[in-house]
Each structure stands twice: as structure tokens, then as C-alpha cells.
Amino acid sequence: MATPTQSMSEERPLPNGAVAAALLAGGIGAFAVGLMTVLAEASEAIANLLRFSGPVGPLSGKTTVAVVIWLIAWGILGVLWRGKNVDFGRVSTAAFMLLALGLLGTFPPFFVLFAAE
Amino acid sequence: MSVSARELWTVIHGMAFGALFLLAFAGGLAGLYSLRPEWVTVAGLGERLTRLKFGLWAMAAIAWGTVLTGTYIVYPWYRAGDPTSPRSILLADPATAEWHRFGMEWKEHVGWIAPIAATVVAYAVSVYGSRLAHEPKIRRALIWFFVASFVAAGIAGMFGAFINKVAPVR
Numbered sequence: 588m589a590t591p592t593q594s595m596s597e598e599r600p601l602p603n604g605a606v607a608a609a610l611l612a613g614g615i616g617a618f619a620v621g622l623m624t625v626l627a628e629a630s631e632a633i634a635n636l637l638r639f640s641g642p643v644g645p646l647s648g649k650t651t652v653a654v655v656i657w658l659i660a661w662g663i664l665g666v667l668w669r670g671k672n673v674d675f676g677r678v679s680t681a682a683f684m685l686l687a688l689g690l691l692g693t694f695p696p697f698f699v700l701f702a703a704e
Numbered sequence: 705m706s707v708s709a710r711e712l713w714t715v716i717h718g719m720a721f722g723a724l725f726l727l728a729f730a731g732g733l734a735g736l737y738s739l740r741p742e743w744v745t746v747a748g749l750g751e752r753l754t755r756l757k758f759g760l761w762a763m764a765a766i767a768w769g770t771v772l773t774g775t776y777i778v779y780p781w782y783r784a785g786d787p788t789s790p791r792s793i794l795l796a797d798p799a800t801a802e803w804h805r806f807g808m809e810w811k812e813h814v815g816w817i818a819p820i821a822a823t824v825v826a827y828a829v830s831v832y833g834s835r836l837a838h839e840p841k842i843r844r845a846l847i848w849f850f851v852a853s854f855v856a857a858g859i860a861g862m863f864g865a866f867i868n869k870v871a872p873v874r
Contacts (some may be wrong), residue, residue, distance in 0.1 A: 600835070601831070601835050603839075605828075606828045606831060609827050609831075610846075612824070613823075613824035613849060616820040617821065620813060622818050624813045645778065646812055646813075650775060650816045659872070679841070679845040686817075689817055690814065693814040695806050696806075
């Protein structure tokens with residue numbers, strides 16, 4: 588009878604491209620949330636453009652655009668890296684930096700620094 | 705004893721979805737953390753993974769439900785222009801204005817990072833399955849993404865609870 592370790596290690600290795608693409612796209616999506624928050628704060632014109640829903644205001648556009656950017660990035664990276672192995676360390680570092688920047692972009696004391704006069 | 709439609713939607717947004725996501729986090733984290741070949745048998749890993757995949761996709765769906773109900777149902781009531789809306793009430797008093805300027809402004813944006821990060825983790829666990837047990841780098845990255853999702857949801861949930869205490873949506 589095979590030991591658990593033997594049985595699991597017999598599994599065919601899977602290229603890490605799909606997971607790396609999802610992770611980096613997630614970082615890009617989070618960054619997009621922060622970026623849209625800063626841009627809407629910096630420009631009244633952009634904030635008005637992002638009023639996709641009247642009752643919700645610019646938040647509707649900021650979040651919709653960010654989700655669309657996330658999904659497009661995921662689609663492109665997913666196709667580019669399908670079946671491939673990438674440098675996961677570098678990709679995950681980039682993903683976490685983008686995620687951190689996204690969190691920073693949503694932090695009010697930070698985004699008000701860019702507030703339009 | 706009665707609950708208005710607005711109060712009911714606030715409860716659905718904050719308690720049925722938001723709180724459920726935060727409560728489920730510990731289970732998801734434990735599941736991800738313990739995906740190690742030295743800790744589980746093959747049979748145990750299979751059973752654990754089925755539960756983990758279902759749980760993570762459920763959490764991602766709940767996170768989307770939280771931000772969508774919050775943004776498109778509850779938030780318009782919060783930010784309505786009339787002087788009785790919670791936003792108007794908070795901004796009218798300098799002692800409470802920061803609840804909007806800091807708390808609500810952060811909550812309404814940061815909350816959207818939670819479903820994005822949760823969906824990434826659910827997808828990765830579904831694709832990699834039991835192979836994650838042999839990929840500590842990937843597993844660690846997913847754990848930190850999952851934690852980021854929890855932190856984002858936690859900030860949004862905490863300010864939501866406080867703000868609804870100071871100026872409830874009615």
C-alpha cells in the first residue's frame with residue numbers, strides 16, 4: 588500500500604501559469620480599485636464620468652471599471668501563461684505590491700492628498 | 705416589533721453576508737494552512753479539499769453579495785441628498801463628520817478588494833487541488849491573499865457597524 592506522501596507525489600506536476608495569472612490579475616484588480624479612487628478624488632471630471640448609476644454616484648463607476656480591468660487582466664494573463672511555468676516568486680511579489688498599493692489608494696488620508704482644489 | 709425594508713437590507717448586507725464572510729474566514733484559513741502532505745492522509749486530503757473548494761467559492765459569492773447589496777441597495781439610501789440621510793446627519797455635526805469622511809469613504813472602497821482576492825483564492829485552490837500540498841510557495845501566497853481579503857472585509861465591516869450605530873439607515 589502506498590504511503591500518503593508517495594501517492595500524492597505521483598500526481599502530475601501542474602504548470603504554475605494559471606495560478607500566477609490569477610494572483611497577478613488579483614493584484615491588478617485591487618490596484619485598479621485604489622487607482623480609480625485616487626483619480627476620482629483628483630478630478631471632478633473623472634468623478635462625473637464615473638457616475639454610472641445616479642443614486643450610487645462615482646462609486647458605481649470606480650468599482651465597475653476596476654472589476655472590468657481585473658477580468659481583462661486575468662483573461663490576457665491566463666491566455667499568455669496557460670500551460671507554462673513562470674517565476675512565481677517575482678509574480679507573487681508584483682501581485683502583493685499591487686495589492687498593497689490598492690489598499691493604500693482606498694485609504695482616505697492618502698487619496699485626499701490628490702483632492703482637486 | 706417591526707423592521708423596515710431599509711433596515712432589513714442593511715441586516716442582509718452586514719449580517720447575512722458580511723458577518724458570514726468574516727466568520728467563515730477562520731475555517732478557510734485553517735483549511736489552506738493545513739494542506740500539507742505530512743499532516744493529512746490521501747483520503748483526508750480529498751475530503752478536506754472538497755470542503756475547502758466549496759467553502760472558498762461560497763465565501764467568494766458571499767463577498768460579492770456583500771459589496772453588491774451594499775453599493776447598489778444600501779449605499780444610495782445612506783448618501784441621499786436629503787437632510788435626514790445618514791450621510792447628511794454625520795456631516796452636519798463636526799463631532800461625527802469623520803465617520804463619513806474617514807470611515808465611510810474607506811469602507812465603500814476597500815470592501816471591493818475582498819471579493820476580488822477571495823475569488824482568486826477560490827479559483828487557485830480549484831485549479832491546483834491536492835497539488836497545493838506540494839507547493840508551499842503557492843499555498844503561502846494564497847494564504848496571504850486570503851488574509852488580505854479578510855482585512856479588507858474586516859475594515860469595511862467594522863466601519864459599517866460603527867456608522868450604522870451613529871447614523872442608522874432607516
